[in-house]
Amino acid sequence: MTQKKTLILAIETSCDETSAAIVADGHIILSNIVASQIKSHMRFGGVVPEIASRHHVEQITQCIEEAMSQAKVTYQDLAAVAVTEGPGLVGALLVGVNAAKAIAFAHQLPLIPVNHMAGHIYANRFEAPLEFPLMALVVSGGHTELVYMEKDGVFEIVGETRDDAAGEAYDKVGRVLGLTYPGGKQIDQMAHIGQDTFHFPRAMIKENNYDFSFSGLKSAFINTVHNAEQKQIALNKEDLAASFQASVIEVLVTKTIRACQEYQVKTLVLAGGVAANAGLRATLKEQMACQLADIKLMIPPLALCGDNAAMIGAAAYISYQKEEWAGYDLNAIPSLEIDEK
Amino acid sequence: MKILAIDTSNQVMTIALLEDQTILGELTTNIKGNHSTRLMPGIDQLMKEVGMVPNQLEKIVVAKGPGSYTGLRIGVVIAKTLAWTLDIPLVGISSLKSLAGNVRHFEGVIVPIFDARRDNIYTGAYQYKGKQLAVVIPDQHIAAEKMSEQLEKINQPILFVGMDAEQFDPIFKKHLSVAYDFAAPEENMPSACVLGRLGLAEAPSDTHEFLPSYLKLAEAEENWQKAHPELKGGNFIEKI
Numbered sequence: 001m002t003q004k005k006t007l008i009l010a011i012e013t014s015c016d017e018t019s020a021a022i023v024a025d026g027h028i029i030l031s032n033i034v035a036s037q038i039k040s041h042m043r044f045g046g047v048v049p050e051i052a053s054r055h056h057v058e059q060i061t062q063c064i065e066e067a068m069s070q071a072k073v074t075y076q077d078l079a080a081v082a083v084t085e086g087p088g089l090v091g092a093l094l095v096g097v098n099a100a101k102a103i104a105f106a107h108q109l110p111l112i113p114v115n116h117m118a119g120h121i122y123a124n125r126f127e128a129p130l131e132f133p134l135m136a137l138v139v140s141g142g143h144t145e146l147v148y149m150e151k152d153g154v155f156e157i158v159g160e161t162r163d164d165a166a167g168e169a170y171d172k173v174g175r176v177l178g179l180t181y182p183g184g185k186q187i188d189q190m191a192h193i194g195q196d197t198f199h200f201p202r203a204m205i206k207e208n209n210y211d212f213s214f215s216g217l218k219s220a221f222i223n224t225v226h227n228a229e230q231k232q233i234a235l236n237k238e239d240l241a242a243s244f245q246a247s248v249i250e251v252l253v254t255k256t257i258r259a260c261q262e263y264q265v266k267t268l269v270l271a272g273g274v275a276a277n278a279g280l281r282a283t284l285k286e287q288m289a290c291q292l293a294d295i296k297l298m299i300p301p302l303a304l305c306g307d308n309a310a311m312i313g314a315a316a317y318i319s320y321q322k323e324e325w326a327g328y329d330l331n332a333i334p335s336l337e338i339d340e341k
Numbered sequence: 342m343k344i345l346a347i348d349t350s351n352q353v354m355t356i357a358l359l360e361d362q363t364i365l366g367e368l369t370t371n372i373k374g375n376h377s378t379r380l381m382p383g384i385d386q387l388m389k390e391v392g393m394v395p396n397q398l399e400k401i402v403v404a405k406g407p408g409s410y411t412g413l414r415i416g417v418v419i420a421k422t423l424a425w426t427l428d429i430p431l432v433g434i435s436s437l438k439s440l441a442g443n444v445r446h447f448e449g450v451i452v453p454i455f456d457a458r459r460d461n462i463y464t465g466a467y468q469y470k471g472k473q474l475a476v477v478i479p480d481q482h483i484a485a486e487k488m489s490e491q492l493e494k495i496n497q498p499i500l501f502v503g504m505d506a507e508q509f510d511p512i513f514k515k516h517l518s519v520a521y522d523f524a525a526p527e528e529n530m531p532s533a534c535v536l537g538r539l540g541l542a543e544a545p546s547d548t549h550e551f552l553p554s555y556l557k558l559a560e561a562e563e564n565w566q567k568a569h570p571e572l573k574g575g576n577f578i579e580k581i
Contacts, residue, residue: 017581033580040577043565050410050559054552055578057414061425062549075426091411094377095418101381102422106395306581328381 006079006320007071009103010313011064013096014088014116015141016040016047018059021309022071026317027125030071032310035059038182045181046171053091060099067309075107082316085113085326086336087142093332101328112316113326116307117143117338118155120271122318123304123311131296135265137256138338139280140272141167141182144252146210146259147338153318155338158259159210166248167274169214173244176225177237188277191245194238198224200247202254210259217247249283256284257291267296276305343393344400345384345423346537349376349416350408350436351455353504356383357533358391361541364534365391371504371530376415384419398427402540404531405433406554407463407480408455413553421551430545434536435554437480440502441467442535443528449498449520450477456505457482460512463556464488466495474539482556485509489516498522504529 005024012019016037022030037055041047068074083100086093104111121136135158136147144167145160164172167184174183177190200220203213221244228235260268270284281299288297304311344359354376355369368387370379388394403420406413413436424431440453448469455463462485466478478491489512492499499521501513507523523529558566566573 035578036581037578039579043569043577044561048559048561051562053410053414054555054559057418057421057552059578060418061421064422065425065549091414094411094415098377098381098415098418099422102419103426105381105385106423106426108395328385329378331375331378 006317007073007077008080008082008112008313008316008320009064009067009078010082010114010309010316011096011100012084012116012119012307012309012312013056013060013092014084014086015092015307016052017307018056018063019307019309020064020067021313022067022073023310023313023317026314029126029310030073031067032308033063033066033070034306034308035063042181045175047089049089049091052089053095056092056095060095064099064103075109078107078109080110080112080316080320082112082114082312084116084119084312085330086333087116088332088334090332090334093334097330097332101330105328110320110323110325111328111330112319112324113330114312114315114319115336115338116312117145117147117272118315119311121147121149121269122314123271123300124269124298125314126304126310127298127300130269130298131266133263133265134267134269135256135260135263136269136271137252138271139166139252139274141165141171143272144212144214145338146256148263148265153322157337157339158263159212159255161212161214163213163215164218166212166214166252167272169218169248170274172218173221176222177240184274184277187241187245188279190238190241191279194236194240194242196243196246197236197239198243200243202247202251205251205254210255212251212255214248217244245279249280252280253283253287257287260292260295265295267298270297270299273306275300276302342399343397344402344537344540345398346402346533346540347380347384347416347420348404348436348439348531348533348536349380350404350406350413351531353531354379354383355531355533355536356380356387357537358387358393359534359537362538367532367534369530369532376412380415380419396427398423398429400430400432400540402432402434402537404436404439404536406436407482407556408436410555413555417551417553421548425548431548431551432540432543432545433551433554434539434543435465435480436531437463437465438467438474439536439539440531442474442539443530443532444500444502444524447500449500450492450495452492452499452501454501454503454506454509456508460485462488462505462509466492480554480556485512486516489513493517493519500524502528
């Protein structure tokens with residue numbers, strides 16, 4: 001006899017993607033609809049919160065309908081409705097949170113709040129079961145943190161950025177290089193062509209903690225470019241990109257490996273939007289293979305690195321098993337931390 | 342027909358349940374509360390009080406704006422999602438028209454007002470033609486002074502409605518020679534009963550396409566459209 005699968009409808013609207021997904025048993029994607037607003041925000045060189053909120057209202061019910069019809073499920077098939085409660089843009093989060101509440105209320109389904117960063121970590125659950133204890137390097141436009149997990153659903157931040165997130169530094173450097181927003185992917189491609197000739201600082205790399213700092217690197221980069229402009233010297237943009245990326249990756253990888261050693265984890269998980277960076281993926285694979293070959297490295301598929309609701313459904317399944325429901329007074333929490341309870 | 346009416350477009354949160362013309366109940370507060378944490382529990386509570394379950398609902402009426410962007414979106418998203426997920430009609434009514442509907446038996450022009458800051462207002466002008474509230478001046482975001490000029494031209498007695506209205510009295514005094522007055526406090530408070538009643542006869546909207554009537558572009562969008570008039574109305578959303 002086959003057991004009935006637990007189907008969760010998941011909704012994610014924390015930034016500039018409206019997404020809805022149906023996930024079975026926390027690890028099988030039946031549908032994962034993502035409506036990206038990136039072309040809209042490209043007009044402004046960054047995400048404009050009020051405009052993001054407006055786009056979410058335009059897209060929300062259509063995305064959910066598409067997720068349901070693509071997965072061929074009805075409300076009777078659903079076990080729960082899950083939604084990102086934070087962190088993210090408050091106005092954007094509110095659209096998903098209120099849509100989720102309305103569906104949960106209309107069909108009397110449990111409502112599960114999910115931390116967006118936990119979602120990024122659980123994007124890896126679609127590849128294979130997570131083996132604990134685990135270290136997660138979570139890198140995105142708003143976050144850079146090392147998260148230790150002793151078991152499912154339990155998070156401890158062991159290190160985080162003290163200023164800019166890595167993804168934020170990529171965006172700013174992209175702007176200085178005259179790239180169209182968002183610059184991360186282009187910097188990654190240019191870095192592949194160039195050489196690390198500028199030797200930018202590796203902030204906090206030797207310090208005896210797991211925190212990061214990227215604002216010094218950003219300033220060093222900007223100063224280098226401006227000084228050259230004043231002296232009318234043309235700098236090689238590929239080399240600039242390669243030098244910037246080399247600094248970011250070396251710091252991230254070095255501190256992550258040290259954290260894995262100290263915490264004696266079984267698994268290292270890469271997560272967040274910057275997990276799509278080819279340079280970071282390659283260096284992490286190479287260094288882990290040569291320094292910590294017995295620790296399993298998990299890297300999410302490219303399609304699940306960016307914001308999506310499937311990862312929210314995967315993280316929600318852990319809460320579902322513990323029956324951690326929210327009431328209809330659920331709110332959006334823009335600066336929610338992953339270790340908050 | 343069982344109707345749920347919702348208005349969270351300003352500080353007042355108002356929820357009503359109606360069975361055709363009969364009002365079953367209304368929940369209205371005027372406090373600095375958080376609509377996001379209070380609207381769904383409010384709907385849940387009111388429905389329990391009147392002994393109704395969600396799938397008995399047959400129509401949703403929502404105040405579509407103008408108003409505070411965030412408040413408006415909370416009401417519209419709940420209304421839109423409920424209507425879609427229960428597969429029932431969704432009707433949007435102007436938040437200003439709903440406020441004007443608080444006033445009965447006034448023959449002149451009814452002018453609802455929400456403060457839009459910096460001497461600007463969200464406003465329109467309405468008048469009863471028989472039992473129907475007809476639009477005399479469409480809803481807009483405008484300087485209070487300019488609205489006064491438009492009202493002066495209509496040359497009819499005016500009744501201003503809304504909790505923010507009286508603060509603009511100095512401007513009206515200066516620009517209006519026609520007779521005007523301010524509505525009573527209970528008429529200044531948005532009511533979902535009135536909203537529901539106004540929504541009874543209205544044709545439903547396309548639920549997926551339904552959006553708040555902000556009456557104002559986001560500032561960045563406004564500037565961008567000024568710089569790129571040829572690209573206005575383009576589609577910037579793509580499925581990935």
